[in-house]
Amino acid sequence: xxxxxxxxxxxxxxxxxxxxxxxxxxxxxxxxxxxxxxxxxxxxxxxxxxxxxxxxxxxxxxxxxxxxxxxxxxxxxxxxxxxxxxxxxxxxxxxxxxxxxxxxxxxxxxxxxxxxxxxxxxxxxxx
Amino acid sequence: xxxxxxxxxxxxxxxxxxxxxxxxxxxxxxxxxxxxxxxxxxxxxxxxxxxxxxxxxxxxxxxxxxxxxxxxxxxxxxxxxxxxxxxxxxxxxxxxxxxxxxxxxxxxxxxxxxxxxxxxxxxxxxx
DNA sequence: CTATCTGCAAACGTTTTGCATAACA
DNA sequence: TGTTATGCAAAACGTTTGCAGATAG
Numbered sequence: 001x002x003x004x005x006x007x008x009x010x011x012x013x014x015x016x017x018x019x020x021x022x023x024x025x026x027x028x029x030x031x032x033x034x035x036x037x038x039x040x041x042x043x044x045x046x047x048x049x050x051x052x053x054x055x056x057x058x059x060x061x062x063x064x065x066x067x068x069x070x071x072x073x074x075x076x077x078x079x080x081x082x083x084x085x086x087x088x089x090x091x092x093x094x095x096x097x098x099x100x101x102x103x104x105x106x107x108x109x110x111x112x113x114x115x116x117x118x119x120x121x122x123x124x125x126x127x
Numbered sequence: 128x129x130x131x132x133x134x135x136x137x138x139x140x141x142x143x144x145x146x147x148x149x150x151x152x153x154x155x156x157x158x159x160x161x162x163x164x165x166x167x168x169x170x171x172x173x174x175x176x177x178x179x180x181x182x183x184x185x186x187x188x189x190x191x192x193x194x195x196x197x198x199x200x201x202x203x204x205x206x207x208x209x210x211x212x213x214x215x216x217x218x219x220x221x222x223x224x225x226x227x228x229x230x231x232x233x234x235x236x237x238x239x240x241x242x243x244x245x246x247x248x249x250x251x252x253x254x
Numbered sequence: 255c256t257a258t259c260t261g262c263a264a265a266c267g268t269t270t271t272g273c274a275t276a277a278c279a
Numbered sequence: 280t281g282t283t284a285t286g287c288a289a290a291a292c293g294t295t296t297g298c299a300g301a302t303a304g
Contacts, residue, residue: 002277002278002283002284002285003277004284004285005284021268022268022269023267023268035286036285036286037285037286037287038268038269038286039269039270039271039285039286039287039288040284040285040286042268042269042270043270043284043285044284047284058185058188059238061267061268061293061294062267062268063268063269076226076227076230076232078232079235085230085232087226087229087230089222089225089226091218091222092219092222092223092226095216095218095219095222096219096241098216099203099214099216099219099241100203100241100243102214103203103212103214103245104245104246104249105203105205105212105241105243105244105245105246106243106244106249107241107242107243108206108242108243108244109241109242109243110239110240110241110242111186111238111239111240111242112223112237112238112239113237113238114223114226114227114232114234114236114237115234115235115236115237115238116227116232116233116234116235116236117232117233117235118230118231118232119230119231119232122231122233129258129259129260129302129303130302131259131260132259148293149293149294150293162261163260163261164260164261164262164263165261165293165294166260166261166262166263166294166295166296167259167260167261169293169294169295170259170260170295171259188268188269188292188293189292189293190293190294
């Protein structure tokens with residue numbers, strides 16, 4: 001593993017609650033004086049994900065990366081302010097497995113993102 | 128509603144099991160002699176979705192549209208052959224609502240797609 | 255007649271790729 | 280040394296937009 005990839009991984013692991021886009025990773029590293037191009041960031045992210053060190057989710061047309069050190073979870077996104085909460089419901093996971101199994105599929109992964117309005121954003125909303 | 132939009136809607140309603148990308152809609156209509164540009168297709172799809180006539184899901188970086196006439200359901204996609212199965216588990220829906228509520232969110236929507244290998248594609252796979 | 259829709263082509267934002275150079279092991 | 284990673288810039292990809300002309304109601 002090269003210095004660049006180590007830097008990308010270290011950055012992502014530094015803020016466990018954050019969901020980084022590739023562009024944000026590049027900017028954050030440059031702000032610390034690392035000279036890195038977007039292509040390298042994308043390649044590093046792909047490699048780290050293949051190694052299972054980071055995980056990715058996609059929403060609003062952009063892929064976001066986070067450390068894979070944390071336990072598996074899904075996401076709840078506020079469509080107004082962009083706030084992201086994580087949640088994990090074993091019953092949902094189990095039912096997904098069952099749904100796949102019932103149709104003869106071997107389940108390999110899933111994407112589950114809930115969209116809504118967070119408590120703060122509901123306020124000014126007439127709700 | 129114009130002839131073009133009617134044609135887009137009719138096409139999508141014609142094959143209830145199919146999940147159309149914008150490009151596929153354009154091609155299918157052109158194959159039937161309808162002269163239509165992609166921009167018009169995208170605009171028609173957006174309008175039809177806003178009216179609640181069609182629904183969309185996104186996976187593999189592409190948005191796909193289907194008739195909204197069917198009941199709500201989620202998707203199970205074979206990552207090898209692209210086959211799509213639909214499923215609906217009321218328990219999952221309920222747990223999603225609960226997860227959002229527990230965090231103060233008002234749930235407005237969700238994206239749930241399961242990825243795996245269908246029965247046929249598991250065969251040649253050493254499984 | 256006015257509002258809306260259309261085609262085209264250009265622009266957009268994100269991601270990938272080609273290639274020559276640089277760093278790794 | 281040979282293999283792999285990097286920077287840059289260009290291309291690819293799906294999607295959106297500006298605009299002048301066409302169509303709907």
